[in-house]
Amino acid sequence: MRIFSVILATSIGLSSMNAFADPSPALDRFSLSVGGYYVQPTFNIGVNTDYGRAETGDLKRDHATLGRIRSDLLLGDHQGLAFDYYRYSNSFDASIARTATLNGQAVTGDASADARLKIQLAQLAYKWWLGSGNTVFGVGLGAAYYQADLNTTARGSLDGVSGVASYSRSDNAIAPLLEVGVRTALSDTVRLYAEASGVKKNGGSTNGHIYNGNVGIEWFPLKNVGIGADYGITKIQLYRDAARYDANLGVKLVGPTAYVKVRF
Template identity: 25%
Template sequence: MLAQARRINRLSIMALLSCLACTVRAAEPLDTFSARIGGYVTTFDTEVRADGETQSGTDIDLDRDLGLDDDAVIAYVGLTWRPWDRHEFGLSYHGNGTDETRVLSRDIEFDGNVYEASATVRAEFDVKAYEAYYVWWAASDETWALGPRAGLVWYSVDMKIDLELDAQGEQAGGTVSGRVSADLPAPTIGAAWRWSPAEDWRISADAGYFSAEINDMDADVIFGRAGVEWFPWDRVGFSVDYVISSIKVDAMKTSFDGHLDFVDSGIRLGAVYRF
């Protein structure tokens, strides 16, 4: 009777240890499909120079010179799809627009127009970012995956400066207005990493760089992202990550001839659905 009780105790302990092992087993590092939506607390640090037909424009800091707010909370959406074990595709989108009326503290030249110090101008800046990427998960285990990553962030940028009052305070009547728009592809080549250190948790990181002269643009691009995901439910969870994308480009296009130094960075908070 005593031996039987000891046997039952041993079996009970083994079963308990087995259950505990199942409980602490990390979630899989990769999803077949995921969709996320959330808010992006972003900062756009931007300097632009729009040249005229005969001479170069002024290097303009959008925040310092035009008062355009570079901090915003915007929405973003994203999708990932892994149709095969080692091949993953992703898409995401976010956009931001801002405008401001400002008295200039210095002379600036933009798109062939001269705006004198003490003049009142209305500036508008709008940017939309479309991201696509591909990862080949070359190495993976039960709790981690690592592979090369090729990405592209396509920025659609539009900027306008209207003169409202000249330096003497006279109405300009819309006689002076400059506008530039450009589609700026920002490709990167780098690596992606996923790790599930514990049940319901996942850590991820992506990084990439690219420098090249393509057609009428000479660009340097840097991209980085690091984040944490928590899944209190099997298919639904939450994510927080920090993202930075930097592009420096000299362009000679019909719609934009000049230089753009653009940094898009911030923290994204979102809800995730996966399977």
């Protein structure tokens, strides 16, 4: 996270030394949005064990509100930085079906698991905005930092043998990021936008991908203060030691974001 702070501070310093013309009315010199991402999570977890592979299948959890922070900074009229951060943390109970092969025979068992899952994601991209009228198209390159923590305790049996197992995993990495988007100003007070981003992590003990997409609207009843809302989806798929398919974590977050936006 420290690298994001350094890049952002450096960019602010550089931008203050430049004389700007007016950018597209769909963009701001600087903006900060703070709000909540109201999602219904769906996730699945798979782990190789000494008895075979354990799979939760797709599990839906109750709706949750995630704190979310976004910020945009223009450097000149057609380039800038975009930052996005949110975190999901929750406990859950799950039923896990397990399958193994012993002495050539397939055996199955059931287990109940108590677990705590935490995921946080931060994205920083350098963006190029194409166009100068009310509608502009953006392309961004940057980096995403993600961290996924999973702690479980399972109780159950396999082929008549009962036991208790604990599992703990924490993975984090910085991966390349690609962003695309379009913004249009319908008037001085109303804007529409659509954005999509993708993160791809290859190599190392953990790899996978993260996809985001959302469409939204902003309204500014005051010149420098407005409100906004969008509807989006986030899909996270991570693999631990993909060569052996040791463990996998899939998370889907779907829902609206509402926020207050300050612009200058």
